[in-house]
Structure formats: structure tokens, C-alpha cells
Amino acid sequence: MNGLIMAAQLLLGLSILVILHELGHFLAARAFGIKVEKFYLFFDAWGVKLFSIKRGDCEYGIGWLPLGGYVKISGMIDESMDTEQMEQPVQPWEFRSKPAWQRLIVMLGGVVVNIIVGIFIFWMLTFKYGETYVPNNSVQNGINPGVIGKEIGLQKGDRVIAVNGNKVLRFDELISPKVLLGNTNLTVIREGKTIDIKVPDNILNKVSDLGIEEFISREPLLTSTIDSVMSGKPASKAGAHKGDRITAINSVPVKYNVDVIQEVKKLKGKEMVFTVNRGGQSLNLNLPADTAGSVGIGFNIHEIKIETIHYGFFQALPIGAQQAWVQFSTNAKGIWKVITGKVKATKAFSGPVEIARKVYGGQWIWERFWASTAFISIALAFMNLLPIPALDGGHVVFLIIEMIKGKPLGDKFMERAQIVGFVLLLSLMVFVLGNDIFKAFIK
Incomplete structure (x- = not known):
């Protein structure tokens, strides 16, 4: 069941983010009068689709290959590799007919939306739940x-x-x-x-x-002071009291709660002698064996102070924006660590399996779901800005070069760049998925 919950959260979170990312491209293109031929969640590879509907001049649908999504913008060399269209005369509604600055905005539309979505979710979470922390x-x-x-x-x-x-x-x-x-x-x-x-x-x-x-x-850490004693358990039978400070177990000195837990685990199923300090007096308590390895005591969690700061609606906005910026800059620093060889790529990159396991988790907790989705939204924004052909960042680089040169790069160059980009992305997908499987099932 945990696996199904992880998969469901991953699918829902990524679907929301993919739709909104592509919506950013879609709205920017429409704003400049550019025709959008397709708007798809997932890829309809080889023409296979789960659902489609035509509205106006655009086809909306769901493909069968869950590796993201896309919008097919008329007159643009993209995932479709529609070279036949590019050989036709330029039409006024096509991407290639528009000024470079308009095309740049269209290409950045998805990234901008992902950043806005991340900020918005962090903002709303901060407004609803505040910030809870240990001073x-x-x-x-x-x-x-x-x-x-x-x-x-x-x-x-x-x-x-x-x-x-x-x-x-x-x-x-x-x-x-x-x-x-x-x-x-x-x-x-x-x-x-x-x-x-x-x-x-x-x-x-x-x-x-x-x-x-x-x-x-x-x-x-907590002290080794007993805060609660469970009736019928070994500690209760031995006469342990709330407020007793455990100083040793079978003559092994203990100072913190984790010391007690560690020693009790070692002595599972055996009789134990707790040396406790009670009101300044040292006492030995003989605990009977317990096969469950539980002596029935609790420690005082109130030794740790927890504070929550609540924010008004507008007060929460800069906090949410700061959280988004921290995630974005962390991604950038992490990539730089990989490039400079300080961190291995196998340790830095995670694919869908690891995201489902470690980011979303096996319990459906809405606060965690939305926080995880915001985190991934910022990560997607950063990844899409990388200067790799076939990603938004690759198109942005080519457009900036065009603006500097004063003329567009050739169609043949763009086609080859897209192919190189697809190969790189496919290789990266295989790498991260294989890495996920290794971490989850083999290692």
C-alpha cells in the first residue's frame, strides 16, 4: 500500500507541475498570436494517445508515455521534429515569424510558471501552518x-x-x-x-x-530522566518513578535518552539493573527480562522547546519566496558540486523512484504533499534552465545568440542540436532511473 501511495503522489504532483509548466508556454505563445497545435500531458509517442479532444485549432490530450508533457508550437523545431512544416513558407502565426524577444518570453514561460507555483505553494503553506522549529x-x-x-x-x-x-x-x-x-x-x-x-x-x-x-x-538529545512509566512493564515492576535519573545500566554509565535506548537494545530479553538518582539518592532497580526489548519508560520531550511563528496573509509571502529561492540556489550549488567533482553524480541525482520514496513518502499527508510538490516545482524550473538543447534553457541560449548576431541560427543546426539534446536527456533518464533502482532494490 505504501508503494501505491508513493506512486499516486508522484503521479499527481508531477502531472500538476507538467500541466502548469506547459500552460506557461501555451499562454505566452497565445499572447503573441502564435498558433499552438497540441497541448499534451505525457507523450503521445508514435501517435498513441489515451485521450484527446480538439478545441479551436489546438488538440488537447493525454499520451501514454509518462515522461512529462509538451505543447507543439507552430513553426518551431521542438520535440515533434516536424521538418516538413519548417520547409514551408513562414506564416504570420508561426513561432519563427516573431521577434526574438517574443520567442524568448515564450521559451521562458514554463520556467516562470514553475517558479511562481513554487513560491505560491510555499506562501500558502507558511500562511496556513506557520513555521514550527526548535530554537x-x-x-x-x-x-x-x-x-x-x-x-x-x-x-x-x-x-x-x-x-x-x-x-x-x-x-x-x-x-x-x-x-x-x-x-x-x-x-x-x-x-x-x-x-x-x-x-x-x-x-x-x-x-x-x-x-x-x-x-x-x-x-x-534528552536527558536520561524518566518522564513516564508504563504499568505492567519491567520498569514499573522494578519500582521506577517519574523523575528518576538513570545513571547506569548494568554498571554501564548512561547520560542521555539515546544511551538508555542503546543499552536496552543490547540487553533485550535479559535482566537489567538500572542505577537511578532519586532525589539525590542512588538506587539500584532490578528489571525483569522482557523479550520485546521494551522496559516501558518515556523521556521528557518537553526538554526540547518547540516554537511556531504564525504569519498574516501578506506577511507569509516573503517567507515563501525566500524558501523558493533557497531551493533554487541549493540546486545550483549542488550541480556545481557535481561539475567540479566534489559530489558524485550517483549521489546527487534522483529519479522518479527516489522522489516517490524520499520526497513524497508512503503516507498521504497533504502538508508534506504540497511542500514536496513546491520543492519539485523549483527543481524543474532550475533543470529546465540548463543550457541543454531540447530543454527550455537550450532554446534560450540559441535565442540569446541570435539576438547578439542579429540573425537566427540555421534550421539544420537547430535540428541537429535537438537530436543531440534528446540523446543527452534520454541518457540522463536512463542513468537516474538505473541509479534509483540500484539504491532502492539492490544496494
């Missing part, structure tokens, strides 16, 4: 680093107070792109001393393999 100055017990964090020198209980000299205001900044993109300096307080720890350029390679929790856990 970093309230994290008194520090961080719980995983394998990756420990490798770079972080320790359990460290308090990270600054990133590249800038004060950390929110705990989740520690696992944000500005840290994970690497080449970052963390200012850490450890046992009253201030030290600096460098996050290497290639940290994303390891995070991609092992997960973000193996860098720094999303959950700050």
Missing part, C-alpha cells in the same frame, strides 16, 4: 551525531552555535543545505570549550549513502 539556544543537551558526524569530529552532547561564523537560530539549520553542501565551518561548544569543526566538500556522498540521521540526528 537552537533551547537545545541544552546538544546533538546526537551519527557515523558521519563522528567521522568529522562531532561528539554526543556538542552544542553547535554557529555555521561559518553566523549564529545558529534554529536547530534544523544543522542539517540544512548550507551545512550539507560542505566546505562549512561549525563552531561547537564542548565541555565549556569552543572548537571549530570542518564539514568536508564531499559530505553529501556519505549522507546520500547512509542518510541524514548518520550526520546529525533530527532529534536533539
Whole structure:
């Protein structure tokens, strides 16, 4: 069932974004009097379509190949590779008959809409839900680093107070792109001393393999103080009380909640001795064995302060725009890391399987669905701006060259460029899909 939910969310989210992206091209073309012959969600490869309807001079439909969508603009060398049309005399309603600046706007229409959609969704989510976060100055017990964090020198209980000299205001900044993109300096307080720890350029390679929790856990540390005791469980039978501070388990010192959890897991099905501090007095509690590996205690989550900022309708707009900009710039920095060899392409690029698994997830939560869709909308805007023939960015580059030269590039050149672009895109699709399958099912 989780797989179906993931697939359904991915299909719905991408369908919305593809339709809106192509609508951007469609509306811009119509605004300049350019004829649009087709408007399709998915590709009707080899003329096979699931649905189509003709309205005016445009055919609207759904193709069978779910690799995006397209609008066929009259008089343009695009996915259709309609060379016969290009050999006919230029007509006033055709793309090629319009000034370069108008054609440039048409090509940027999809990207602009994707950016607007991303900003709009982030805006609405901020207005409806506000911003909920853990203030970093309230994290008194520090961080719980995983394998990756420990490798770079972080320790359990460290308090990270600054990133590249800038004060950390929110705990989740520690696992944000500005840290994970690497080449970052963390200012850490450890046992009253201030030290600096460098996050290497290639940290994303390891995070991609092992997960973000193996860098720094999303959950700050709690003390080992018992906050609740479940009736009938080993801790209750041994006489544990709310407020007891566990200091050792079978003589192994423990300080934080994760220490207790780790030791209990090791001793699953065995009797345990909890040494606790109760009102300044040290006591030993003999816990009977439990095959489930649960001793029946809870820790005080209220040690972590959570704040929510609510915004008015217009106050939320700049917050949403800032979130969109962070996503866009993060994509750009990530691509640059790949180009410069700091991050492997297999770690940086994700296809539909990984997006369904890690972005949308196996539960249908509308807040997460829309946040994920906004994230992907910004990513699509960025990807479409890449200067690859067959993408909007490739057409934009050719149009800018035309505007500088004062004359258009030849049709033969454009046709060959489109073919090269298709090959590159197809290769990229095969790569990311294969990479997804490797990560999900083999690795």
C-alpha cells in the first residue's frame, strides 16, 4: 500500500507541475498570436494517445508515455521534429515569424510558471501552518551525531552555535543545505570549550549513502530522566518513578535518552539493573527480562522547546519566496558540486523512484504533499534552465545568440542540436532511473 501511495503522489504532483509548466508556454505563445497545435500531458509517442479532444485549432490530450508533457508550437523545431512544416513558407502565426524577444518570453514561460507555483505553494503553506522549529539556544543537551558526524569530529552532547561564523537560530539549520553542501565551518561548544569543526566538500556522498540521521540526528538529545512509566512493564515492576535519573545500566554509565535506548537494545530479553538518582539518592532497580526489548519508560520531550511563528496573509509571502529561492540556489550549488567533482553524480541525482520514496513518502499527508510538490516545482524550473538543447534553457541560449548576431541560427543546426539534446536527456533518464533502482532494490 505504501508503494501505491508513493506512486499516486508522484503521479499527481508531477502531472500538476507538467500541466502548469506547459500552460506557461501555451499562454505566452497565445499572447503573441502564435498558433499552438497540441497541448499534451505525457507523450503521445508514435501517435498513441489515451485521450484527446480538439478545441479551436489546438488538440488537447493525454499520451501514454509518462515522461512529462509538451505543447507543439507552430513553426518551431521542438520535440515533434516536424521538418516538413519548417520547409514551408513562414506564416504570420508561426513561432519563427516573431521577434526574438517574443520567442524568448515564450521559451521562458514554463520556467516562470514553475517558479511562481513554487513560491505560491510555499506562501500558502507558511500562511496556513506557520513555521514550527526548535530554537537552537533551547537545545541544552546538544546533538546526537551519527557515523558521519563522528567521522568529522562531532561528539554526543556538542552544542553547535554557529555555521561559518553566523549564529545558529534554529536547530534544523544543522542539517540544512548550507551545512550539507560542505566546505562549512561549525563552531561547537564542548565541555565549556569552543572548537571549530570542518564539514568536508564531499559530505553529501556519505549522507546520500547512509542518510541524514548518520550526520546529525533530527532529534536533539534528552536527558536520561524518566518522564513516564508504563504499568505492567519491567520498569514499573522494578519500582521506577517519574523523575528518576538513570545513571547506569548494568554498571554501564548512561547520560542521555539515546544511551538508555542503546543499552536496552543490547540487553533485550535479559535482566537489567538500572542505577537511578532519586532525589539525590542512588538506587539500584532490578528489571525483569522482557523479550520485546521494551522496559516501558518515556523521556521528557518537553526538554526540547518547540516554537511556531504564525504569519498574516501578506506577511507569509516573503517567507515563501525566500524558501523558493533557497531551493533554487541549493540546486545550483549542488550541480556545481557535481561539475567540479566534489559530489558524485550517483549521489546527487534522483529519479522518479527516489522522489516517490524520499520526497513524497508512503503516507498521504497533504502538508508534506504540497511542500514536496513546491520543492519539485523549483527543481524543474532550475533543470529546465540548463543550457541543454531540447530543454527550455537550450532554446534560450540559441535565442540569446541570435539576438547578439542579429540573425537566427540555421534550421539544420537547430535540428541537429535537438537530436543531440534528446540523446543527452534520454541518457540522463536512463542513468537516474538505473541509479534509483540500484539504491532502492539492490544496494
